Amino acid sequence: MATDLAFDPRFPVGDFHKPASISADDRLAAIATLRELPVKLREAVAGLDDAQLDTPYREGGWTVRQLVHHVADSHMTAFHRMRKALTEDWPAAAGYDEARFAELPDSALPIDASLAILEGLHTRWVAMLQGLSEEQWQRGITHSQNGPQSLDLLALLYQWHSLHHTAHVTNLRRTKGW
Structure with missing residues (x-):
């Protein structure tokens, strides 16, 4: 674990690093994190008032409200x-401007809308991933900025993403004493 001197609030769980190989156990751990994300994120924001939700999680960062909506958008x-990827042969996947998404009017809505999306979405996502064959895990997308990405790599990336943004909120709460 990083010491407070080395702690980078941009990456509270560290940066994502593509593993050399991905095992079935790695995929199971990713699925478990995706299953837990809606509850963990809801717990992280529980009891926050509007002023707290409109507080940036770090200097120059999004507000907690924008972050919750971002997680729903991203997931x-x-x-x-x-x-x-499961129905097409390595489809193209365009990136999008996450920062501009966070400025759209719906990003000012109460966070319950996005928390509800995450609950339903993650139920379906986990069910889909649990049913994949080894061959299906090797299918993927061709991302416009990041190149080819297999489904097993994407599962690990979104495992990290789930932990990363939940930690943004829990770290802010810890530092603010909320």
Whole structure:
């Protein structure tokens, strides 16, 4: 674990590093994290008032409210990309401007809308991933900025993403004493 002197609030669980290989156990751990994300994120934001939700999680960062909506946006996109990968041969996946998404009017809504999306979405996502064959795990997308990405790599990436953004909130709460 990083010491407070080495702690980088941008990456509270460290940066994502692509593993040399991905095992079935790695995939199971990723699925478990994806299953837990809706509950963990809801717990992380529980009891926060509007002023706290509108506080940036770090200097120059999004507000907690924007972050919750971002997780829903990002995970909906990932789920859709993975479904396309299972039904098309390495489909193209365009990136999107996450920062501009966070400025759209719906990012000012109460966070319950996105928390509800995550609950339903992750139920479906986990069910889909649990049913994949070894061959299906090796299918993937061709991302416009990151190149080819297999489904097993994407599962690990979104495992990290889930932990990363939940830690943004829990770290803010710890530092603010909330």
